[in-house]
Amino acid sequence: MSDSTNILDVRLYHKGELLETGISIANGRIVKLGRESVLPAASETVRARGLLALPGLVDVHVHLRDLGLSYKEDYLSGTSAAAAGGFTTLIDMPNTNPVTDSLDRLREKIDLAKRKILVNVGFNLVPESLDTIAETKDLAMGYKINLVKQWSDLPTDDATLRALIERATSVGKITIFHAEEGSTVDELESRLKGSSSLKSYYKAHPPEAEDEAVARVLGCTHERRARIHFCHVSSTGSLRLIRKAKRQGRHVTCEVTPHHILLSEESSSRLGGISIMDPPLRRRQITEKLFAALKRRAADIVASDHAPHSLDEKTRPSWWNIPPGIPGLETTLPLLLTEVAKGTISLRRLVEALAERPSMIFNLNCGALEVGAVADIVLVDMKRRFKIDSSKFLSKAKYSPFDGRNVRGKVVKTFVRGRLVYDEGRIVGEPGTGSIVTPAMED
Ligand code: DOR
Ligand code: ZN
Ligand code: ZN
DSSP states (O other): OTTEEEEEEEEEEETTEEEEEEEEEETTEEEEEEOGGGSOOOSEEEEOTTOEEEEOEEEEEEOOOOGGGTTTOOHHHHHHHHHHTTEEEEEEOSOSSSOOOSHHHHHHHHHHHTTTOSSEEEEEEOOSSTHHHHHHTTTEEEEEEESSSOOSSOOOSHHHHHHHHHHHHHTTOEEEEEOOOHHHHHHHHHHHTTOOOHHHHHHHSOHHHHHHHHHHHHHTOOOTTOEEEESSOOOHHHHHHHHHHHHTTOEEEEEEOHHHHHOOGGGHHHHGGGGOOSSOOOOHHHHHHHHHHHHTTSSOEEOOOBOOOOHHHHTOSSGGGSOOOBOOTTTHHHHHHHHHHHTSSOHHHHHIIIIIHHHHHTTOOOSOOSTTSBOOEEEEEEEEEEEOOGGGOSSSOOOOTTTTOEEEEEEEEEEETTEEEEETTEEOSOTTOSOEEOTTOOO
């Protein structure tokens, strides 16, 4: 009976249906579903009448920072924000200080993170050379390239990208792209940087720069087995190109962020510097199409692109000096559950986009509540309405372009491998409760 919990009377999301049931957890896994009378005895009992039980969410695009950037976020604050937002598995991005570009750098991160994390975390890597791919294949979840800002010494010309995709594919790995064509953005920036209007920042990052980059990446390979994932898609042109590649039977996937589907450039003058992110918010006409694409699965998943910065950095007087990025871990689920409550997207599609599909795309072996599955579970109260208030975030980044929004659907409890880590607004788990996720890990 050690390390066992029964969660009673939940409405459990199970293969598209809501079941009134209980969940029995032992040694970190779901061992039985059913009424209280049929569940085995357990050391802990959680009464959860009226709460919705969802699979712990998976966010494949998170900048947890730490190391030299721990003033922006560290593994404990970032994974606390994740637990508060219902996320139990994250994939971290390599643009840290130092950059995660080699096996040693990756090991350093893992050694530090394993003592601090509250939820499960895997790490992406930006290779310093093509040989790094084979060297890091047992630890890196995927290989991430930013085409607008080079993060490592690896060049981003066509020949290198082709070789990168080939090498990653040969070791069964996914390549992940921030697709905005750097040369196009650089040229526009140098022309527009004299201007102090926020509009100029937007003009320097046009949707066409994204289309161009997506087309270039897709043109680099015709190998069907190559798994290619595009981050934060924010243009209709790139959606079209991705759809075409999918129709050709290629393993191409993409994510949209909550901010790109729910906010638009039109609101940026009101929001100012805190709404600067890269790619930037798009015009309403586009954002509506991105949301529609999510609904019909043309955009596969939602990722937060949690990219925390300090408030001092986000309130610098010149737009050009503001680092792009916003925190997203604590707003993503309530924002999208509010859309479910409004009827603009189904709960089924939400669970698919925030748990099932990201788990499949990144081979994570989680994202479903069923017997035998890892007990990563979030309990949500759909009746609770509240206002987004960034001053209460557990992330160090206490700002949000969504501040003041009325939302519905509050995370009440988050379990990671059967352990309660977040309970009614408080972190109750010990740092180190989360596991390091590696591609080799059998789960
Ligand atoms: O908005 C962004 N923030 N876009 C990026 O490409 C980087 C990220 C960050 O690390 O802050
Ligand atoms: Zn990016
Ligand atoms: Zn990012």
